[in-house]
Amino acid sequence: MTSLDTPMTEVVVTHAAEHTHDEAANSKLGFIVFLLSESVIFLSFFGGYILYKTTTPNWLPEGVTGLAVKEPLINTIVLVSSSFVIYFAERFLHRENLWGFRAFWLLTMAMGSYFLLGQAKEWSELSFGFTSGVFGGTFYLLTGFHGLHVLTGILLQTIMLLRSFIPGNYERGIFGVEATSLFWHFVDVIWIILFLLIYVWQ
Amino acid sequence: MTNIPVEAIAVKTPQPLPGAPDNWKRFFSFSTDHKVIGIQYLVTSFIFFLIGGFFAMIIRGELITPEADLVDRTIYNAMFTMHGTVMLFLWMFPSLVGLANYLVPLMIGARDMAFPRLNAAAFWMVPVVGILLMASFFVPGGPSQSGWWAYPPVSLQNPTGNLVNGQFLWLLAVAVSGVSSIMGAVNFVTTIVMMRAPGMTYFRMPAYVWTVLSAQIIQLYGLPALTAGAVMLLMDLTFGTSFFDPAKGGSPVLFQHFFWFYSHPAVYVIILPIFGVFSEIFPVFARKPLFGYKVVAISSIVITILSGTVWVHHMFASGTPGWMRMIFMFSTMAIAVPTGVKVFAWVATLWGGKLRLTTPMLFALGALLMFVFSGITGIMLASVPIDIHVNNTYFVVGHFHYVIFGAATMGMYAAIYHWFPKMTGRMYNEGLGQLHFWLTLIGANLNFFPMHPLGLMGMPRRVASYDPEFAFWNVLASIGAFLLGMSTLPFILNIVGSWVQGKKAPDNPWRAIGLEWLVSSPPPVENFEEIPVVVAEPYGYGKNEPLVENGKVIAATEI
Amino acid sequence: MKLRTIFTLLVVAIALGLVSFWVGQQSYSWLPPQASAESKLVDNLFSFLVTLGTFIFLGVTVAVLYTVLVHRVGRYDMSDGPPIEGNVTLEVVWTVIPVLLVVWIAVYSYQTYDRMAVHGPMELVHLHNPMGMEPAYAANLEGGEVVEPIEVHSRQWAWEFRYPEQNVTSAELHLPVDRRVRLALQSEDVIHGFYIPAFRLKQDIIPGKTIDFEFTPIREGIYRLRDSQYSGTYFAAMQTDVVVQSPAEYQQWLAQAASQPPQSSANRADYEYKLAAKKRINAGWKSVPPAPAPVVNYPAQDGRA
Ligand code: HEA
Ligand code: HEA
Ligand code: CUA
Numbered sequence A: 001m002t003s004l005d006t007p008m009t010e011v012v013v014t015h016a017a018e019h020t021h022d023e024a025a026n027s028k029l030g031f032i033v034f035l036l037s038e039s040v041i042f043l044s045f046f047g048g049y050i051l052y053k054t055t056t057p058n059w060l061p062e063g064v065t066g067l068a069v070k071e072p073l074i075n076t077i078v079l080v081s082s083s084f085v086i087y088f089a090e091r092f093l094h095r096e097n098l099w100g101f102r103a104f105w106l107l108t109m110a111m112g113s114y115f116l117l118g119q120a121k122e123w124s125e126l127s128f129g130f131t132s133g134v135f136g137g138t139f140y141l142l143t144g145f146h147g148l149h150v151l152t153g154i155l156l157q158t159i160m161l162l163r164s165f166i167p168g169n170y171e172r173g174i175f176g177v178e179a180t181s182l183f184w185h186f187v188d189v190i191w192i193i194l195f196l197l198i199y200v201w202q
Numbered sequence B: 001m002t003n004i005p006v007e008a009i010a011v012k013t014p015q016p017l018p019g020a021p022d023n024w025k026r027f028f029s030f031s032t033d034h035k036v037i038g039i040q041y042l043v044t045s046f047i048f049f050l051i052g053g054f055f056a057m058i059i060r061g062e063l064i065t066p067e068a069d070l071v072d073r074t075i076y077n078a079m080f081t082m083h084g085t086v087m088l089f090l091w092m093f094p095s096l097v098g099l100a101n102y103l104v105p106l107m108i109g110a111r112d113m114a115f116p117r118l119n120a121a122a123f124w125m126v127p128v129v130g131i132l133l134m135a136s137f138f139v140p141g142g143p144s145q146s147g148w149w150a151y152p153p154v155s156l157q158n159p160t161g162n163l164v165n166g167q168f169l170w171l172l173a174v175a176v177s178g179v180s181s182i183m184g185a186v187n188f189v190t191t192i193v194m195m196r197a198p199g200m201t202y203f204r205m206p207a208y209v210w211t212v213l214s215a216q217i218i219q220l221y222g223l224p225a226l227t228a229g230a231v232m233l234l235m236d237l238t239f240g241t242s243f244f245d246p247a248k249g250g251s252p253v254l255f256q257h258f259f260w261f262y263s264h265p266a267v268y269v270i271i272l273p274i275f276g277v278f279s280e281i282f283p284v285f286a287r288k289p290l291f292g293y294k295v296v297a298i299s300s301i302v303i304t305i306l307s308g309t310v311w312v313h314h315m316f317a318s319g320t321p322g323w324m325r326m327i328f329m330f331s332t333m334a335i336a337v338p339t340g341v342k343v344f345a346w347v348a349t350l351w352g353g354k355l356r357l358t359t360p361m362l363f364a365l366g367a368l369l370m371f372v373f374s375g376i377t378g379i380m381l382a383s384v385p386i387d388i389h390v391n392n393t394y395f396v397v398g399h400f401h402y403v404i405f406g407a408a409t410m411g412m413y414a415a416i417y418h419w420f421p422k423m424t425g426r427m428y429n430e431g432l433g434q435l436h437f438w439l440t441l442i443g444a445n446l447n448f449f450p451m452h453p454l455g456l457m458g459m460p461r462r463v464a465s466y467d468p469e470f471a472f473w474n475v476l477a478s479i480g481a482f483l484l485g486m487s488t489l490p491f492i493l494n495i496v497g498s499w500v501q502g503k504k505a506p507d508n509p510w511r512a513i514g515l516e517w518l519v520s521s522p523p524p525v526e527n528f529e530e531i532p533v534v535v536a537e538p539y540g541y542g543k544n545e546p547l548v549e550n551g552k553v554i555a556a557t558e559i
Numbered sequence C: 001m002k003l004r005t006i007f008t009l010l011v012v013a014i015a016l017g018l019v020s021f022w023v024g025q026q027s028y029s030w031l032p033p034q035a036s037a038e039s040k041l042v043d044n045l046f047s048f049l050v051t052l053g054t055f056i057f058l059g060v061t062v063a064v065l066y067t068v069l070v071h072r073v074g075r076y077d078m079s080d081g082p083p084i085e086g087n088v089t090l091e092v093v094w095t096v097i098p099v100l101l102v103v104w105i106a107v108y109s110y111q112t113y114d115r116m117a118v119h120g121p122m123e124l125v126h127l128h129n130p131m132g133m134e135p136a137y138a139a140n141l142e143g144g145e146v147v148e149p150i151e152v153h154s155r156q157w158a159w160e161f162r163y164p165e166q167n168v169t170s171a172e173l174h175l176p177v178d179r180r181v182r183l184a185l186q187s188e189d190v191i192h193g194f195y196i197p198a199f200r201l202k203q204d205i206i207p208g209k210t211i212d213f214e215f216t217p218i219r220e221g222i223y224r225l226r227d228s229q230y231s232g233t234y235f236a237a238m239q240t241d242v243v244v245q246s247p248a249e250y251q252q253w254l255a256q257a258a259s260q261p262p263q264s265s266a267n268r269a270d271y272e273y274k275l276a277a278k279k280r281i282n283a284g285w286k287s288v289p290p291a292p293a294p295v296v297n298y299p300a301q302d303g304r305a
């Protein structure tokens, strides 16, 4: 009780060696729990969309006949394929083939960016806006919120790619890569539901 | 604890003790120690409790006469909005997270939470929420005046036309609070699943840990819905979309669904950990094992599941078709069953025990009885024909203050007194504690009981003025409220005084069984020199068995 | 021993039952007068719930207080209680009993709700809800003419009632006694709540749709109609009177009102807002301006507005 003001770092250092619990496993579980929770936001938006769609008398704003499906469909195919590409990237990393990892990882990023650009192009060509009734509102809300997630995914991927150039970085564990990849699959699944709701169900 | 390694002894003495008063500076730092964070949460939230209580004093001051004479109507409306918001988002949630932060790692035999830095980050968002809400008093138009539900279209009416208005800041604050809570929930779930000490199986966890787990799962599935609603409301308010604006084809009732899908389960986020506190305190001061421990533990999870299926009971009088009213009436009433199981288990725990009426025990007993009362009025509200009459009247206000003040806040007091010696290494003053209890019990009943007759007579809530026939009960309620305000004084005096110069507390002043009582008071930085190996179920009172390997029995005769 | 415990328990239960029954009977007096047919059903249900609730509350309280008083230990008694960890029979019993009670309460509530609706058309409250339940109007059961529904217009912060057949507007709601009454609830701005405590009836008025509402007043007199859904600054002042009259008086009132030219009715919100605008220092924050005082054939008489 006499030396209460000893810096606490000293203690932490002494104890650090005996930490037994598995940090990576913690992070993994934590991340999955977070994604499950995050999916409820999307579910809420979807629920709202379905309700509006089934109850609004004048669903489409004046002058709008519907959404074009062709470009979004191509976009969808690209995004969904990228889920497979990122899986191979991860496999390469497991086999400690760094260049294979980088190549496939970069390809994933390119496909994600293609998707985003396609989305941006679609937005710019639409004749209705965010404030065009509940249709416009929900359309931009859903695609925008999802797009934000794609963007986040690409940013995470950039970080992981850069990190691969730090020597020995992934020898200490590849949680970051695994989490990014999981996130990317999540964003994909959400998009499939979204695509069905907005473009297919018209 | 016979063969402690030599190094461990070496580090034992210099360890700073979180909670010791001469160590106060760390409470203002970005500490990642769960015990420091726990106390940071508790102290911060209590300050907001006083602020929220101060608003309540203005509300009761206004309501002591029928006319709207003390403050302007807009101020009254801002007062109850901010009172409700502050009490829930800045008192109840953070204080419970603080308590759980402090206790869960200790109770399950971990050195810290799974993600210590995330933990600290989550805490520091709480002051941000507070600053945003308080700042809204200084923007044109004043703070939000749409009640804590922020129902559109009222919440979309922005009389000043300003972009930065009270409602805007309110939504921002709620969003930040939501992010903080999600971070906390991820942390708790991971900690409880992954970090339990060897031998600490799920059915050896204290019931409190079960309730924290159940409550945090609710946060995870509920909060995102509120966030979704809040984002859409923000868009309507700021960018002119029309999700909830009926004038432009939107649906205000959809917002109500989003709001209550979270805010109903949120009440169980509040009450579940309080149930856990009851389950810890009753066995200690009745010196008997928790009756039906496993059933009590499981019933928390049952409540978690059921609580996601009842939200429409807040909308019985809203745009809700008859079949929906009936379905949600049944599901709501079902909650009485798992809750009843707990109540009866506590009574059976007390029954035939060796009762010792310390301050924490008194508060727990008072809170239990007030809870049963409020649960019964809750069942009345769940009955649609009754709710149609009393919905949005003071009967509802009475119901929820009995739970949220009578059970939850008084339960929180019980917890603070019970673990105060552990947290600070000092004993509180028993006399002041008892005074605090009696003032609180009398004040609370005088304050909140009259709300029931008022509601039955038809007095609406959220009114700054009312018809003269309601005056009598309102005067009583206001007197009770002022008494309740006074009751905080002995508490503050007690806590501050004892923390600074109270009697030194032993490691286990209550002769309680639990891992947190095996370490020093306050516990050292990483809690356990050696992670304990648990060999028994909790609550082994009267069984003369050790809780941990090599541990000693908390013997009946030991003082 | 065993027999004695059972006997004691029985005596306590009977005593509690008697007290609960008495409290349940008292509960009628806690409510406003029964001015609608529906209110009788609601009050019976409420009395039942109070009886049951009192019994449960007293049961738990008596048990707790008893053990607190009897099983206290002395300061220096450090012994533990008996290590009883549970009792399966007991636990099953106290799970099953609440299940049965809950089913009882729910079924009774359901029947009451159903019967409130049986008094007239299919549903007490009929919403043009998205789920598309078609209105199924039965003819007026109580005899008498099938009247067009009285329109209830709510706005921040005034009530206005329109009797379409006579084209009469009023700031008070006049109703004939013992007739099934039909209302069409509408809001022009935010959500309001139509609430008459003496009728035990309430319905939120969602802007953008018309909500049909029906009930039967059964007692002549003047009652209060209150806004029950918070609607902004002057919410508390949004009240008016409901006057239930004999059918003859009611017809007379309609005829008299029809002959009056429309005039501005006193309106609390409008009055206070203008008063505040005149003051040099504003004691509060900016409010949404109230709609102008309603211009009606029959202004409010209550003097409270
Ligand atoms: C911690 C907070 C908390 C808790 C635990 C509860 C618990 C319950 N609440 Fe409450 N409630 C609130 C906080 C809480 N509530 C708040 C804040 C509001 C208003 C919000 C607002 O409008 O601003 C509200 C409003 C509210 C409403 C809406 C009223 C309205 O607006 O018109 C309803 C309606 O069903 C309701 C019901 C219930 C029920 C059935 C329970 C049940 O969980 C109670 C279960 C417990 C028991 C029943 C007692 C113990 C059981 C036994 C002893 C067994 C035997 C009993 C029987 C067989 C009956 N509550
Ligand atoms: C945890 C939640 C909680 C708690 C603890 C309380 C505590 C209290 N509440 Fe609470 N209340 C709510 C949650 C809570 N309330 C909610 C959610 C609403 C609904 C809001 C809405 O409709 O939108 C509500 C609404 C509400 C109303 C209805 C207002 C209306 O509808 O018009 C009233 C009226 O009496 C009231 C009174 C009180 C009182 C007297 C206390 C007392 O217990 C408070 C006791 C006071 C103290 C303990 C503090 C004493 C402090 C001082 C004397 C000064 C110190 C000052 C400073 C340091 C600044 N509350
Ligand atoms: Cu007027 Cu609500």
Ligand SMILES: [Cu+2]
Pocket (backbone or CB within 6 Å): B263, B264, B265, B267, B311, B313, B314
């Ligand atoms: Cu609820």
